[in-house]
Amino acid sequence: LRGPELDGGRFDLAAVYVSDAQHNRNITFDASPPSVRLYLIYNHWMLHVLVYVFILVDLALALFEEPALIPLPVWATSMIELICLVAFAVRLAHFAKVVPRRIFLRDPKNICIIVIITLCLLDMIIYGALKVSGNYAVRWSRVLRPLLLVNVTEGRQLRRAFRSIRNALPQILVLFFLFMFSVLIFSLMALKLMGKRNLETIEGAPYFTNYLDIVFDLYVLVTTANSPDIMMPAYNYSSFFALFFILYIVINTYTFMSVFLAVVYNNYKKYLKEEVRQLVRAKRQKMCHAFSLLKEGGEEPVVSKAHWNRLVRLVQPDITNAHRELLWNVSDHHNRGHIGKVAFVQLADLLNIQVITLKSRAHPLHTWIPAIYESAVSKLICRMVRHRMFVYLYDAIILVNAVFIGLDEEDPVVSSAEWFFLTLYVLEILLKLYTFEPRTFFARHHFWNWFDTIIIVSALLATVINAALKSCKCYTSRQILDIVFILRVLRLIRVVDSIQRFRAIINTLIKIGPLMLTFGQLILVVYYIFAMVGMELFKGKVQFFSADSPDPAREYCGNALLKDTLFARNNYCKNNFNDVVSSFVLLLELTVVNQWHDILLTHVSARIFFVLFHIVVVIIIMNIFVAFILEAFIIEYIVEKNDLQTSLEKKIEELNLCVDLLFSSLAGYSTMDGLLQRMFETGTDLSAEVIADTSEDMNFSNPSFSPA
Amino acid sequence: LRGPELDGGRFDLAAVYVSDAQHNRNITFDASPPSVRLYLIYNHWMLHVLVYVFILVDLALALFEEPALIPLPVWATSMIELICLVAFAVRLAHFAKVVPRRIFLRDPKNICIIVIITLCLLDMIIYGALKVSGNYAVRWSRVLRPLLLVNVTEGRQLRRAFRSIRNALPQILVLFFLFMFSVLIFSLMALKLMGKRNLETIEGAPYFTNYLDIVFDLYVLVTTANSPDIMMPAYNYSSFFALFFILYIVINTYTFMSVFLAVVYNNYKKYLKEEVRQLVRAKRQKMCHAFSLLKEGGEEPVVSKAHWNRLVRLVQPDITNAHRELLWNVSDHHNRGHIGKVAFVQLADLLNIQVITLKSRAHPLHTWIPAIYESAVSKLICRMVRHRMFVYLYDAIILVNAVFIGLDEEDPVVSSAEWFFLTLYVLEILLKLYTFEPRTFFARHHFWNWFDTIIIVSALLATVINAALKSCKCYTSRQILDIVFILRVLRLIRVVDSIQRFRAIINTLIKIGPLMLTFGQLILVVYYIFAMVGMELFKGKVQFFSADSPDPAREYCGNALLKDTLFARNNYCKNNFNDVVSSFVLLLELTVVNQWHDILLTHVSARIFFVLFHIVVVIIIMNIFVAFILEAFIIEYIVEKNDLQTSLEKKIEELNLCVDLLFSSLAGYSTMDGLLQRMFETGTDLSAEVIADTSEDMNFSNPSFSPA
Structure with missing residues (x-):
């Protein structure tokens, strides 16, 4: 550790470590004072906001680019995009200054950003050149834009979600192949049983005669979107055929889909647990760094109250004296005036507990x-x-x-x-x-x-x-x-x-609410990519005419192929890929799944596109959503306060007895990391284990830690 | 304990206790020798089969009664029903002989059977009298029939499932009211925002102008059945209205439905755990009874090998000598020739482990x-x-x-x-x-x-x-x-x-498969009740004509009200309540949920009936199904073999070393109770706790039990 000699610098560095531990930032920065100063600027909340503003602007460009909701000239959108790209490059350069060069180049997310910026520039140039020379051009780099959301330093939770998905993928794929095998077998049986019976669908088309069509129809049945229509011709012919469909629904729609949920839930939980384990380990490690900067004494090093106070004031300048005093009292049970490593390491978690101090003021x-x-x-x-x-x-x-x-x-x-x-x-x-x-x-x-x-x-x-x-x-x-x-x-x-009983549920939902932001970003990334691809493939294929339009093409959405189809008859013309807003609404409809086989054109490429979307969004991502709600709700509903909160509350009660100054409400963790940590800390010996690991890793002296 | 004096009687009684513990039977029978003999007859597998045959015949009567699939005269069905009722009465009388009178009358399931038999008889008489005098009559007692399945002694697992549902109900109801409140608020907003805009649905009806219709439409949207149709008129009018529906779907369709799953899953698990705890406790108690019948010695009572062998042969006459010897070796680690209470109590679980002994015979x-x-x-x-x-x-x-x-x-x-x-x-x-x-x-x-x-x-x-x-x-x-x-x-x-990776999943599914029988019975009970009520309410309202029928009523399913509705246009005429088979298929379609708003007639009573069905089957029972698969799959996939199986396998390896006679595959528990026990035993100190409890309850001498 190349530590600064100056005492003030030492405190600054320790404060940075504590702050990183508190916010679960995991950046290995250069410990020299100028780098630390740059690092503090890098972590300023204004810059974080600015990064997200630039990403949002970059993503929002889709509204103005061809096919546009509000058309802007190409030079204008290109100029805005260029500004955004420059901003990202500057941010990355700043990061490169903070982090040692070796680590910077080994980090895949930095490489990703460099590649994305380069490709976007390249695409802009190619597109401009092709347009000027009057050729057909595709803005293919637009699918890369949402990846910025994943790869910026701030997108830690999103990266974690993607990593969990990637890790769960092998098992999901095996299950998916088995499921597809079942669908294929059922389709073959349907072909053999019903193909030769000259049945007709309600539209008068031959029923179950083409194998690939059957596979698609039965795949749609798994999503329940064409039930019971797909069954009716066979069922009308003979009641016995209902058995076939009942068996199919029980096996594929219910059992397989539940097993998908089980596999996703199980894997997501498993890998998230591992991630949280690493998170906690990194947090303790940083706190140990901070401790080693401030420690005094020989045999059993400690941190004195004065140093501790100075540190806390540096980390959280707006903390009240009463709050700080409370935290010290919790850390220093025995009133010794100094605390050991174990108590010091708790500081990051203690600072994360919201203590609302309210003086009982007069009106x-x-x-x-x-x-x-x-x-x-x-x-x-x-x-x-x-x-x-x-x-x-x-x-x-x-x-x-x-x-x-x-x-x-x-x-x-x-x-x-x-x-x-x-x-x-x-x-x-x-x-x-x-x-x-x-x-x-x-x-x-x-x-x-x-x-x-x-x-x-x-x-x-x-x-x-x-x-x-x-x-x-x-x-x-x-x-x-x-x-x-x-x-x-x-x-x-x-x-x-x-209503008391409603309040408990509502409070849980309100608590989970902000945590769903990560999930919202996940959905945004996937939707955006599918929307960009969909717009390139299907733009202009379906036209929407307002109700008072006299154009006869209104009847068939401006596409002669759609004449007399259910799509046109159900007035679905506005479900198209003609601009980014329509695309997003359409993708939402596809996520809800119903009628999706009617929404898509009968073209084969559309089918592949939509089946892919269904697999990614409905089978994987929506199941993760359900898994997340399941876990979070059960935890919030069941799990008691953790040890740290309990000891804090006890201390508050003690203080109330003699001081009667604080009225506090422990609002619990309010960050994603906090909830995750809480999810997996309960009932396990995670924290004890982690601290033991850390101690070993860093050759510190007191490995005999036992949580209160 | 009024134990028999005769030594043989003592063994018989002990064997009954062990057998009860092994099969988790929980009947407090009279311990006198004649009662024990009657009790053995009562538990004969032929009688169990016979009971289910009679129940099936009784349930199958719906095929032949008005509205019938295969009409039989009333006297014939009544005669068959009478025979079934007599059979149930005889079975109950047998049970009354076995069980002490006080306990018999306190048991609600016996009271239920008596009430059901009485009401069925009463209904038959009233129906006969009314029919003879030419009046309108309803066979209302038919809804009671499936309740027999729940209340017979054999329906233990089904009763447990219903108890779990009943216990989870308060929480589900609170959540449901909150959810309905949300639907009502959204409906009110929809009425205010879109009601005055003179929009029209695709059928030309006014759009979102009647509050109750909006509530129903938005309830259907929760099931996704009318997406995106219900949105299209508003969306076509202005893209901003899509926001309303997106918000609605995110909150009600996704969040609330996931929370329903969370609450059902959590409650189901919690109460099932409590049930299993009681089950294990009762099992140990029975084994302790058996032990106290056979124990020898003063300070620390034991059971000798000879007695043990005699007992095992009585409990399981078809057990091979090698298998019995293996079990003894597992129980008596130290080769003392006798075993204490703790080892003896394991016997019931040991007998439940399938050991397939195969001699390596020559071809x-x-x-x-x-x-x-x-x-x-x-x-x-x-x-x-x-x-x-x-x-x-x-x-x-x-x-x-x-x-x-x-x-x-x-x-x-x-x-x-x-x-x-x-x-x-x-x-x-x-x-x-x-x-x-x-x-x-x-x-x-x-x-x-x-x-x-x-x-x-x-x-x-x-x-x-x-x-x-x-x-x-x-x-x-x-x-x-x-x-x-x-x-x-x-x-x-x-x-x-x-394919190795497929095999693991398939094996798990095959293992879970038989356990789903309980779930199948649960569904059968609920479907049967809804089918009976539905048939009384809606029989004959919709007629099905085969494709070559010249009747013009074919166009509108024989009901003038259905002219030009989606129901008739989609050829849904065979989805009706005209016989019990059609009713079951229709109820399955309603479970799948899609198109259910088109399947039902627009009559208000039908709406109430179907919404009720949706709440019971989709929100509660299907969620329990998902919860069950989730739990069972995760357990089967993750949980290692339990202690008992491991020690058995170790012993087999030891024996193989010297004897080379047995090739065995431990097929695991194959009963519902076994899986449940395994679900909740892992990771908890359940068994230790239970044996401690039991010891206290029964004042036995060695409470210092620690599982191997």
């Missing part, structure tokens, strides 16, 4: 107008608002309001009732602000207070604007009315919070 | 014609058959055969090729029988040998019959040809066994 009105606020009437009001009946009363009001919303809003009684309800809601908020201390009321963890206030204030504003526009009769905006309606309905959600 | 031909069988040519043949290339060769033949099956079988080349392939397959079996010892070849656990031989022999027979019929030109049976085709295709499945 501002109590300070300003004590005479009035302390009067009997005022006290009565406060008692009323705090009473349970107040909650029930407003729940009843919401239910009555729901009925009024359902009625026709053009009725004058209903529209004046709306003002009445709005007044009641505003009154509720004012009463609550009168009773409760405003800063407590709007504390970060009071989700429903925030929700209520935002909804009511926006509804008030929108209703006023709408009424103003209506009374001056100059302009009636449908959009504002829509917003008013949405806000009115959203208000009703509040009633959920009053 | 019969070797005994009969040693000169020829030992000749160089014969040895060469044997070496060839044992060679890996032989397997590969036949795999190649199967693949070529697959191509020929796909071709038109009326081509003379193809049909003669069929004879060629058949000869090859027969030759394969003959060669294998020549090489391997026939009894080894047809051992019970050689699934694929059995499969091959049965398929090939049947194919040979069917092909010969078919050819004979064809050559005499007197009669061409389509049915025989169908069977020939099915057998031909089934032959191809064999190729799966050659």
Whole structure:
């Protein structure tokens, strides 16, 4: 370890290690002071945001490029793309300055970014040249864009998800081949049993006579999209044929699809567990680095309270003194004034536990107008608002309001009732602000207070604007009315919070919610790639005409091949690949799976494209989604607080006994890493094992660690 | 314990306890010798089979009763039902003789059977009286019939499944209400946003104007059955409305449905675990009873080898001496000649492990014609058959055969090729029988040998019959040809066994297979009840006319209300409740969910019926199915053999070293109870805990049990 000699530099470096451990950053940076300074800049949140802004702009270019939703000239989009590419290159150069050269070049994600930037530039040049010379050109590099999301330093969780998928792939593939074998065997049987019976489909086409068509139809049946239509001709001919389809559905639709879920779930969990193990190991290693920078004493090295305080202030400048004092008390059980390595290593996890410190402050009105606020009437009001009946009363009001919303809003009684309800809601908020201390009321963890206030204030504003526009009769905006309606309905959600049993589920969902962002990115990457390929292959094949268009081509979506097909008859013309928004909506429909065989054209290349999409998105990714929800929900619902949180709470209780200063609510981990770590720490000896490993790796002195 | 004084009686009673423990029977029978004898008769397998035969006959009556598939006069079906009811009553009376009266009357399942029999009789009388007097009558007691399946003594596993569902119900209901709340809120928003825009569905009906219709449509969207049709009018009007549907699908279709799975999975597992805990406890208790009957010695009671042998022979008369000796060796590690309570208690589990003992016998031909069988040519043949290339060769033949099956079988080349392939397959079996010892070849656990031989022999027979019929030109049976085709295709499945990675999955599926019988019964009970109710409500509403019927009502399924509906246009007329077979097929289609909104008539009572069916079958039961597969597959795939199996295998290895007599394959547990026990024993201290409990309960002397 090439450590700095300066004492201040030593603290700076230790703070960086702790901060990295806290946020699970895993970058092996150069430990020299200038590099550390560059590294701190590299990790600034503004730069992270900027990276994502540039990626979003780069991805959003698809809206303006051919086939475009809003066409822009090629030079404009190319210019924007060029700026984005330069930004990525600068970011990468910055990273190269921070990290030792050897490590930089060995890291596949850096290589990936370099390759992507190069290929994008190349494609731009080729495309420009071909266009200028009037040739046909394809912007093939567009499929590479979402890969940036995976390969930037910030995309750690996304990379982890992809790694898990890659590792699970062999087992999924084996199962898939077995499943396809079953489909092929069933198809052969269907051909032999029904092919010679001269049956007809509802469209009058021959039924089950072509082997490949049967395979495709039965594959679609696995997704249930053509049930029961595919069965009806055979079933109408003889009830015995229903047996064939029942067997097929039980084996392929139910059993195989469940086994897919089992394999995906199992593998995903297994590899994620291994990843988390490495994550925890890396975290401890960094904390050990920090410890070795600050340690004092010979036989059993320790860190003193003063050093520890200085370090924590460097890592988290906005931490309150009370909070810091609490964390120290948890670390130093025995009040020795210094802590050993084991207690020090906990610091990263301790900093990750949200402790909301709230002083029981007096109400501002109590300070300003004590005479009035302390009067009997005022006290009565406060008692009323705090009473349970107040909650029930407003729940009843919401239910009555729901009925009024359902009625026709053009009725004058209903529209004046709306003002009445709005007044009641505003009154509720004012009463609550009168009773409760405003800063407590709007504390970060009071989700429903925030929700209520935002909804009511926006509804008030929108209703006023709408009424103003209506009374001056100059302009009636449908959009504002829509917003008013949405806000009115959203208000009703509040009633959920009053029911204890609903609240538990909702809270779990709210907690899982942000963690699904990673999943959203995963879907975005896959959708984007499929959308780009789909647009190149199928753009313009299907045209959408608005309802009042006089064009006769409206009947068959502007494609003569679609005449009299179910696609045209069901009015699916807007399900096309003509721009990126339509493509995304279409891909969502394909994810939902129903009617997908009707949505696709009967062209063979379309079938291959869609089957591929089905395998990737429905069989693999949606199963991972289900696996994720399954695991996260079970964990959140079942798992108790972990050791660290328990000891923190105990300490808070102790302090409350003597100090009565802190009211705290442990909001639990709120990051993906935190949840993951929690998922796999519980019930296992993971942390003990990891610390033992780390100790061995680094030749430290006290391997006899046992978690409290 | 009122134990018998006679020594023989003591052994009989102990054998009954062990047998009960082995088969997880949980009946508190009277311990007096006459009762024990009656109890043994009660548990005879023939009576179990008879009970199920009577239940099946009783259930099958639905085929012959109005609305009937094959109509029989009312007096005939009533007579059969009467016989069945008498049989159930006799069985119950037998049970009452076996069990102490106090316990008999406290058991809800006996009360249930009494009530069901009484109500069925009552219904028969009322129905008869009403029919004779020419009134309208309903056979309402038919919905009670499947409940017999649950309440007979043999339906232990089914009762357990229902109990698990009942226990999970409160949580599922809370979640369901929350989910319905979400659907209602979204519906209200849809009404407000799209109701006033004068949009039209593809049929020209007003779009999203009636609140209850919207709720129903959006409920159907959760099942994905009407995607994307329900979205198209709004999406065609403005792309922004796609956002509404995307949000709806993400929240309700994906998140809520996954959370349903999570809650069902979690609860099912939790309660099943508790049930298994009780099961194991009851088993140990019975073994302790048996032990206390046979124990000798004072301070630390033991059972001698002679007594143990006598007991095992009583429990399992067909056990081989070698197998019994092996089990004794496992129980008595230290060769003391007697075993303590802990080792004795294991006996029930030991007996449940399938040990297939196979003497390495000489081939019969070797005994009969040693000169020829030992000749160089014969040895060469044997070496060839044992060679890996032989397997590969036949795999190649199967693949070529697959191509020929796909071709038109009326081509003379193809049909003669069929004879060629058949000869090859027969030759394969003959060669294998020549090489391997026939009894080894047809051992019970050689699934694929059995499969091959049965398929090939049947194919040979069917092909010969078919050819004979064809050559005499007197009669061409389509049915025989169908069977020939099915057998031909089934032959191809064999190729799966050659691929190592496929075999692991297939073996797991084959193992789980029989365990799904309980699940099949669960489905049968629910389907039967819904079918009975559906038939009373909807019989005759939809008529099916065969394709060559000249009746004009064929166009609209004989119901004028269905004119020009999607139902009639899609030719769904055979999806009706006119007989019990059609009802079951229809219910299966509703389970698959697709198109179910088109299948049902637009009548409100039908909607309620189908939504109820969806909640019960799709949300609860199918999720349990998925949960079951998930758990079973993960366990089978991951979990190693348990302690008992390992120690048994070790012992076998030891014995092999000196005796070289046994070749054994541990086929694992093959009962539902076994798998369940294995599911929850692994990784927990269940067995240790349970034996500690039992010891305390029964005041035995050695609670210091530790599993090997």
